Amino acid sequence: MAETEMPRKAVIARLAQSHGLSKVEAERVLRTVLEAVGDELALRGRFHIAEVGSVSLCRRRPRRYFNPRTKQESVSDGDISLKINISKQMRERIGKE
Numbered sequence: 001m002a003e004t005e006m007p008r009k010a011v012i013a014r015l016a017q018s019h020g021l022s023k024v025e026a027e028r029v030l031r032t033v034l035e036a037v038g039d040e041l042a043l044r045g046r047f048h049i050a051e052v053g054s055v056s057l058c059r060r061r062p063r064r065y066f067n068p069r070t071k072q073e074s075v076s077d078g079d080i081s082l083k084i085n086i087s088k089q090m091r092e093r094i095g096k097e
Contacts (some may be wrong), residue, residue, distance in 0.1 A: 051089045058083040
């Protein structure tokens with residue numbers, strides 16, 4: 001049975017092995033990259049990675065919902081979600097596997 005997701009430790013191990021780093025150094029690199037992505041999303045609302053795609057913030061509209069426990073109808077605040085657009089190269093790569 002194949003794993004469907006790659007845990008953070010596996011990413012760190014692969015990064016360390018492919019670049020001749022220790023796992024501690026590889027974790028620092030990964031953390032720095034993820035912080036940079038987060039900072040860019042917070043600053044501009046969008047982050048693009050060549051040959052992978054882009055990640056952008058998307059604001060959801062407020063919606064009405066019904067709480068079954070209290071039998072009360074309410075309106076939620078708008079929410080923020082991530083929208084991921086996959087690049088053409090990545091779509092082709094995924095389609096081949």
